[in-house]
Amino acid sequence: LTDGMAGSAWCCHNYGDLWFQLLSHTQDRVLFGPFQWWRLLKTPHVKAFERGQQLLLAEIDAAFAARMSGSQSVLKSGLASSFKDLASLIVESQKSRNFSQDDLRHQALTFLFAGHDTTTNLIAWCLLLLADHPDVQNRARQEVRNAHECKSVKPFLRCCLLETLRLYPSVPLRSRTLTEQDSFAPVEPMACPALRIHDQVHLQKGMGVAFAINALHRDPGLWCEPDKFQPERFWEHSMATDGTLPCAPRMGDESR
Numbered sequence: 001l002t003d004g005m006a007g008s009a010w011c012c013h014n015y016g017d018l019w020f021q022l023l024s025h026t027q028d029r030v031l032f033g034p035f036q037w038w039r040l041l042k043t044p045h046v047k048a049f050e051r052g053q054q055l056l057l058a059e060i061d062a063a064f065a066a067r068m069s070g071s072q073s074v075l076k077s078g079l080a081s082s083f084k085d086l087a088s089l090i091v092e093s094q095k096s097r098n099f100s101q102d103d104l105r106h107q108a109l110t111f112l113f114a115g116h117d118t119t120t121n122l123i124a125w126c127l128l129l130l131a132d133h134p135d136v137q138n139r140a141r142q143e144v145r146n147a148h149e150c151k152s153v154k155p156f157l158r159c160c161l162l163e164t165l166r167l168y169p170s171v172p173l174r175s176r177t178l179t180e181q182d183s184f185a186p187v188e189p190m191a192c193p194a195l196r197i198h199d200q201v202h203l204q205k206g207m208g209v210a211f212a213i214n215a216l217h218r219d220p221g222l223w224c225e226p227d228k229f230q231p232e233r234f235w236e237h238s239m240a241t242d243g244t245l246p247c248a249p250r251m252g253d254e255s256r
Helices: 015-030 044-069 086-097 101-132 134-150 155-167 213-217 231-238
Strands: 173-177 182-184 200-203 208-212
Touching: 015 044, 015 173, 044 086, 044 101, 086 101, 101 134, 101 155, 134 155, 155 231, 173 213, 208 213
Parallel strands: none
Antiparallel strands: 173 208, 182 200
């Protein structure tokens, strides 16, 4: 990797460094919407992005090729022979779903972004919140011990995870590019003055928009005592068998 990125604008010693640079550069591009200047202007950072992207995709292709051919063991020492990582499971399902090379790449990139940092952040914040709330930690620990003995579900631990995601969402901000124009009335009278026409906010096709999930999760209009760690607020939904989960449990029985 170091040799592959030698002479570029990025200093990457491992694939973690490369992944961080690629994500940062991708997020910067969202701000430009449909104006994709990097297709014409090859700055040092654009060249580094393209080189880094090719290195990452080549590594992904090699990993899938090894699993398809069986020429490389995908097991780590100490793991059971029945262990299969996500890439191996995709290769198996490919026989029936006929994934293309681009499909395999997209799945792998989803694992890297949506399944790695998000899970790590969730676990870290949950452990911190449990450490700050010994009573909640004791209840969760007892539930886990009881569940281990009788192999039952752990609804309160799930409540702790959901409440952690509410307070500290793994993806606090989302952004999208509009595929069609839209108009709506602003919630705040003075919001978006540059985009308002006759008390309507007008968004044009191709514009980049973002919404703050963390602000929604701490909205006092949706949550009772939004800044408090209260896993019990998700109890009813954690016990549900259909897996449904509303945006926000209201102060009473109403769901929103």
